[in-house]
Amino acid sequence: MPSAGIMTETFVSAAELMARVLGAEDYPFAVIEHPISSADRATLAARAERAAADCARLLLSREGPGGPG
Amino acid sequence: MLLSSTRHEVADMMAAQEFYHSRGWTDGLPVVPPTEEAVEACLEWAGLVPDHLVGVEPVRARAITAEKLAINAVMAGCLPMHFPVVVAAFTAMLQEPFLLHGATASTGGCAVLVVVNGPMAAEVGMDATFNALASSDRASTAIGRALRLCLINMMDVRPGAIDRSVLGHPGKISYCLAEDEAGSQWLPLAEERGMPVGASCVTVMAAGAPRQLMNEWTTVPEEILDTFASEMRANMRHYSIWPGNYAIVVPPQLRAHFHAAGWSKADVRAYLFEKARILRSEWAECGKGAVVRDRGGWEYTALSEPEDLLVIAAGGPAGGFGAVIPPWLGPKSRAVTVAIGACVDCEIP
Numbered sequence: 001m002p003s004a005g006i007m008t009e010t011f012v013s014a015a016e017l018m019a020r021v022l023g024a025e026d027y028p029f030a031v032i033e034h035p036i037s038s039a040d041r042a043t044l045a046a047r048a049e050r051a052a053a054d055c056a057r058l059l060l061s062r063e064g065p066g067g068p069g
Numbered sequence: 070m071l072l073s074s075t076r077h078e079v080a081d082m083m084a085a086q087e088f089y090h091s092r093g094w095t096d097g098l099p100v101v102p103p104t105e106e107a108v109e110a111c112l113e114w115a116g117l118v119p120d121h122l123v124g125v126e127p128v129r130a131r132a133i134t135a136e137k138l139a140i141n142a143v144m145a146g147c148l149p150m151h152f153p154v155v156v157a158a159f160t161a162m163l164q165e166p167f168l169l170h171g172a173t174a175s176t177g178g179c180a181v182l183v184v185v186n187g188p189m190a191a192e193v194g195m196d197a198t199f200n201a202l203a204s205s206d207r208a209s210t211a212i213g214r215a216l217r218l219c220l221i222n223m224m225d226v227r228p229g230a231i232d233r234s235v236l237g238h239p240g241k242i243s244y245c246l247a248e249d250e251a252g253s254q255w256l257p258l259a260e261e262r263g264m265p266v267g268a269s270c271v272t273v274m275a276a277g278a279p280r281q282l283m284n285e286w287t288t289v290p291e292e293i294l295d296t297f298a299s300e301m302r303a304n305m306r307h308y309s310i311w312p313g314n315y316a317i318v319v320p321p322q323l324r325a326h327f328h329a330a331g332w333s334k335a336d337v338r339a340y341l342f343e344k345a346r347i348l349r350s351e352w353a354e355c356g357k358g359a360v361v362r363d364r365g366g367w368e369y370t371a372l373s374e375p376e377d378l379l380v381i382a383a384g385g386p387a388g389g390f391g392a393v394i395p396p397w398l399g400p401k402s403r404a405v406t407v408a409i410g411a412c413v414d415c416e417i418p
Contacts, residue, residue, distance in 0.1 A: 014174070014233055021129055021225065 320384025
């Protein structure tokens with residue numbers, strides 16, 4: 001199933017570690033600012049907009065997860 | 070016995086410490102060098118071959134073998150007779166309802182609480198009385214520590230790696246106790262959770278730090294439990310509002326009042342199920358008003374059902390103390406009980 005992961009900045013190292021131990025070292029994902037739980041709606045909407053663009057790029061590009069490479 | 074792990078040569082005991090610390094293979098405390106003889110002694114005591122598959126970690130499909138568990142058990146200070154408890158506890162942790170990856174990777178900072186029931190607890194030297202929740206005895210401390218070292222060295226559950234805990238708590242060093250079955254008139258925890266009468270068992274729970282309470286000024290069960298309920302509500306107000314497995318530890322002085330009044334563990338659970346509840350609006354009193362929204366009238370229970378409460382008899386003889394041990398984060402991880410020495414995945418030949 002096509003998918004795109006989104007991590008906050010603080011969890012980038014965790015995501016990279018999990019990708020490595022699961023055998024997908026260069027698995028790409030979108031990154032947004034941390035934290036999200038205390039962000040107001042406008043801030044969250046702006047982050048979501050950027051993340052949506054990044055996710056679209058990940059899903060449609062040849063470098064995206066599961067892409068033809 | 071053919072061990073498959075890599076051998077490392079070191080000059081002496083101190084060199085072994087620095088070797089292990091420098092590679093991140095410890096919890097910061099000294100370790101017992103896991104010599105072949107010591108590892109084999111653990112395996113022989115448990116009747117396990119080195120490549121015995123204890124289980125598979127479901128998220129990362131990582132195979133957990135008896136040899137690797139034994140190495141970490143030796144490092145933690147376990148004697149061979151402690152090792153079957155370590156194997157059983159890790160077997161329980163690998164069961165899907167426990168959600169091992171989530172519980173050990175979360176920012177929430179829980180630790181694995183281990184409760185040992187049955188005759189094996191006393192046989193291996195566990196003491197369920199004085200100082201029951203920390204440093205009560207060699208066996209409890211070493212068994213609990215072994216699980217943490219297993220997580221570190223077999224699952225990369227190191228601070229900043231898989232372990233993303235913001236704070237953690239001291240139970241991460243070791244969080245293991247036996248139930249004081251000899252000193253209690255209550256049914257043992259494992260038996261209440263469906264295990265055979267008299268079986269030695271372990272129960273694991275993804276748990277926050279113990280919250281100690283005191284009520285020495287009543288003999289009335291309801292009043293004693295109101296103090297426990299208040300502490301559970303405090304956790305719901307300050308930490309997580311979601312229901313899950315809570316544990317309470319009830320030492321002898323308070324237990325005597327329940328026994329005198331004829332209260333069983335089931336009675337305790339039923340009472341706390343009704344009393345440990347808060348309204349979402351209470352979060353506004355704790356600085357969390359932003360998430361109350363229009364749901365202030367919603368009522369939340371600490372327990373989804375009375376059976377979600379683990380009632381543990383343990384503690385020193387004097388003092389009207391008790392403890393509430395909250396769940397990691399609501400119902401995501403479930404407490405799991407298994408028998409020691411039984412293979413839950415083995416097929417009958």
